[in-house]
Amino acid sequence: MGIFDALNTSVGGLQAQSFALQNISGNIANASTVGYKGINTSFEDLIPDALTVDKQVAGGVTAHAQQTITSQGTVSSSTVATNIAINGDGFFNVQKPTGVSDNTPTFNGVTDYTRAGDFQVNAQGYLVNSAGYYLMGVNVDPKTGNPLGNVPTVLQFNNNFVPAQATTAIQYAANLPTVPVTVASPNATPGSITAAGGLNQADFGINNPVVAGTPAQPFVNAFVTGNTAQDASANKITTTTPLSSLPTAITGGDVVVNGTTITFSNSATTTAPPYNIDTTGGTVGDLLTTIDKITGNTTNASSITNGQVTLNTGLNNDLKVTTDTSGVFAELGFTSLPSAARTGGGSVGTGLVVGNNVTTFDNESISGGAVTVYNSAGTPVNVQLRWAMTDSSSLGAGHANTWNLFYQSNSTATGSQTAWTNVGTNFIFNSNGVLTSPAGGGVTIPNLTVNGQQVGNVSLNFATGALSQFASTSGTATIGQVTQNGFAAGQLQSVAINNSGLVVGTFSNGQNIDLAQITLSHFNGTNYLQALDGQAYAATEQSGAAIQGASGTISGSSLEGSNTDIADQFTKLIVTQQAYSANTKVITTANDMVQSLLSVIR
Incomplete structure (x- = not known):
């Protein structure tokens, strides 16, 4: 090692410090660059070989770049909805176009990586x-929200159109009053269901059609009687009185009962169709028995009491005599052809309120809110809801707080047309106002149809405790929630990226729908990535291949700033300047020594 070696070492020192100065300069220049990761300088000494340790001398120096990619920059909020930042580990997957074809960028399929998240939507719908x-990211099914694959692709949102989605579920929450106040309740008979704020089924017809599934009332026998009559022997008529012994003997003809003919002739009496009663040996009792067979009367047999004839309908059919050419009924004391109609009976409750009963229904029920749902064509359908209390514990033992829910199926119904439809479920609450039935948090409204618009089966869902019956001073239902999952077709208006890394589109139908999922990648050797222009990086052999997924999280409407610390860079600048000056002093000193050596030979 000599003077000339010292000169060479000093030159290496100047080169190393120049390299450091270049990095410092770049870091300071990018102090405000989004997602920029500074580059530090590390120095390595170059020791010449020496045979013995005591002959070892200080060597030269070389400089190396030291990446700080893993160092987090400051994350700050942004007013741009598509700006995103990463908190922690990870990179955005990106590609840079290699050209343009038909005004559309073309890509070579090479993925780069960046933390510069100042993305905005360009004219073609790309996030750049x-x-x-x-x-890049993974597209999401707008209906299900599920990713469409797992391989990131360049995202584009250009004139996205979302088709209509039919309503399949309504989320509902409400408190029903312990004592409903209806139009009819203040003036109703005390102690009645109407006075308790409920709905009196008897006000809607004998068949109780309003409450779905209400058992039909049983039919009640009806009867018709004739005046007291005498036979030819001045004895009162009995069932054994021969037809030939009536004041005017029955010698022929027929009668028609409920459309079935009974013939009078001198042939033998028959007990099965075609019916015939012998005019010579037949009795009044034979006639009554035949009539009961025709009507199907098995519970209240037609009879004669104190000479008065009583014809019963029984429970199966009404009684109507339309023809009597024999004159027998006049002989039995009937001034007109006998006719009687049963009372009661009918079908089970249908759960329907017809147009004629709308006023009564409105007066005995309370509003349950309204919601606009959509059918498969995206047509909006306005669903009006009403609650009716059908039983109240205030009526005494054996009664429970029971409600029925109705929806308006035809807003212009008249006469016998259906106006309101019962959902078909008894909602029962205990004395604490807690719903005890139905269990399971929901019911199904079958084939929901309003004003001819068919929606189909819709689930009415309510969370635990969402449907209750607590005291209310107003006596009305308090609606906490009534939402649904359908919507009309819509056109994309704008996009934003949320904190879950989801690209959310806002559509013209008012819906916010997930369109894509931003994916992150990470590397085993992050600081060995190759830096590219524009704060991007490429994978190298030392960094390893990209690994899908990262521990970092995405922050929407945010940007990660440069990780450059200006104060630190200025400090390094001073140190580098001093080191550079010192190396120049070494060169000056070595030059003086060389000059002194040369002067020796003069």
């Missing part, structure tokens, strides 16, 4: 950052 890198 200020350095020209196009964001």
